Amino acid sequence: MRVLLVEDDALLGDGVRAGLKQAGFAVDWAQDGQTAKLALETEEYALLVLDLGLPKLSGTDLLKWLRASHAKLPVLILTARDTVADRVAGLNAGADDYLIKPFDLDELIARLNALLRRSAGQVMQSIQHGDIELTPASHQVTKNGEIMVLSGREFALLHELLLHTGRVLSREQLEQHLYGWGEEVESNSVEVHIHHLRKKLGVGLIRTLRGVGYVIDKATDTGPLSKT
Ligand code: CA
DSSP states (O other), rough: EEEEOOOOOOOHHHHHHHHHHHOEEEEEEEEEEEHHHHHHHHHHOOOOEEESOOOOOOHHHHHHHHHHHOOOOOEEEEEOOOOOOHHHHHHHHOEEEEESSSSOOOHHHHHHHHHHHHTOOOOOSSSSETEEEEETTTEEEEETTTTEOOOOOHHHHHHHHHHHHTBBBBBHHHHHHHOOTTTTOOHHHHHHHHHHHHHHOOOTSSSEEETTTTEEEEOOOSGGGGOO
């Protein structure tokens, strides 16, 4: 999942970026409103974490512009002051959720995962696919109920494919979700992670369409609910 973090406080921004990376997100960090606007115009994000008090272009103004153009991107605002007016302005401008500084990193991650679930139309806590279950909040994957040990990037790759079952994602699209700005993309990295995922979860899960990309087919539901 690729996240745009917009925060002008260097210490806080650095801490949040590190925490989100640890949780498996690819993070681009912009330190002013204009840079953030440019990033939103050129890159594709799954989430936006937005400070309201920003240089060059305020968070509220950025949000108003965003909602006029990219209506669906989930946005969580960070507000320094515990004032109702501040939060109301942000929510009225189109934010989906907010946190008041100082906040707990685990709470931020939990709220971001909740926003992701909502935006993907997932009402459940986890994504089930055949005998595989992925739970974003606990960063856990099980196969037949058994916990699978995945690296952060393997988890992120699987999560992305599971959120778009039936849709072919190119290597470039997947790389975009795995790496933030300034992070060096290892060559063949996606291929290597896919190889490891197949070894851990079974060869049939992820299909390669040579020259096109990768896909996890929609599950053929054989559960009790599908039986008539
Ligand atoms: Ca600020």
